Amino acid sequence: MGFVPLVEEYRGGVLENVHYGAVSIVDEKGRVLYASGDPQHLTFLRSAAKPFQAIPAMKRRIDEIYGLDGHEAALFAASHRGEAFHIEALESMLRKTGIAEESLHCCATYPLNEDAKAERHRAHEAKRKIFHNCSGKHIGLIALSKHMGWDERTYYSPDHPVQREIVQTLASIAEVPEASIPQGVDGCGLPIFALPLHSIAYSFLKLACPDLIGDADTREAAARMARLMNENPDMIADTRFVCSALLKDSNLSAKGGAKGVYGIGLRKERIGISLKVSDGAEHVWPCIIASILERIEYGNRETIERLYALVPNVIANDGGTEVGERRAVFELKA
Known part of the structure; x- marks a missing residue:
């Protein structure tokens, strides 16, 4: 599958775990500048597709039509983790659009954020569809359809006009034939698409x-969506997650998806980065992304340190004692 070791984890000096995967870095003509593993590995975007899935709604200025604030419209592209401020914004979106929560196709669940989940349990609240991390995307697509x-x-449905337009939009941006894009079903029940890593x-x-x-x-729609993500970074994930940490840097567009896929665009450097962790692990994203940024000599050290603060390379046990370390071991080959 073209995967190579990306991260090794040691405990007591003994190699305990290896996370394999692939990395691709491209220039503004889509040419692969650097890679680790196979840059053509076919990868489902999962939630990394959300900024592109939001473009049809942004084209019609659905946010303005329904009077959505910026932090509400940012949820079109979010994998929110169900903190209280997310839920308040989602409830406001439902009121403004006149959409019933029951009409969302995603399942009822509890928030992904552990503190937010515990809060709902303490309050003896039932699962809700807007607790689902994809609910903002669903509201946006229903509002567009309406x-x-x-x-x-x-x-x-894959045959619905909104879904057909999404895949056409993605094919156009990625510059690949629409017919070449495999489709599957995402965790939230919507169609999802696979592209080679270099196309991501x-x-x-x-x-x-x-x-x-x-x-x-x-x-124009892509620019508006990207701007909303940078202006409202905590809406895209939560206060302690990779996407929000990266989007605090105005030079970056970034979004991750389930099963270890991640995409990043750098404005000043005009390069794109994608990666896939083969075992789907997300806790190694900060180690990999920070290492990539260091190796390309990225100028904003604050962004790199923010990643290391999220998931330190020092591995601690449950009591906080240092017991091992995490190392990025891949090479970026021209």
Whole structure:
């Protein structure tokens, strides 16, 4: 599958675990500059697709039509983790759009954030659909369907106009034939798409540098979505997660997805980065991404330190005692 060791974890000086995967870095023409493992590895974007899935709604200015604030509209592209401020914004979105929570296709669940989940349990609250990390995306797609006069009940179907437009948009941005994009079903029940890693990197570069997008409406919509993500970073994940930590840096567009996939676009450097951890682990994202940024001599050290603060390379036991370490071991080959 073209995977190589990305991160090794040691306990008591003994190698305990190895996380394999692949990394791809591309330039503004989509050419692979550096790679570790196979840059053509076919990868489902999962939630890393959300900024692109939001573009059809942003084209029609659905946020403005329904009077959504910036922190509410940012949830179109979010994998929110259910903190109180997320839920308040989602409830406001439902009121403003006139959408019933029951109409969301995602399942009812509890928040991903452990503190937020515990809070709901203490309050003896039942699972809710807006607790699902994808609920903001679903509200956006239903609101778009409502505005366009499309069937709101079947917005999740691959044959629905909103889903057809999403895959057309992604194909255009990634510069791949639409027919070449495999589709599956994501955890929230919506269609999801697979691209080679280098195409994911190229797509995120265009999200960061929308001047590379040919179509004017798509270019403006991508720029608006990317700006909302940077202006409201804590809405995209939560106060202690990789996506929000990266988006605090105005030079970056970034979004991760389930099973270890991540995409980043760098505005000043005009490069795109993608990675896939083969075992789906997310706790090694900070180690990998920080290491990539260090190796390309990225200028914002604060961003790198913010990643290391999220998941330190020092491994501690349950009592906080240092018992091991985590090392990025991959090479970026030209």
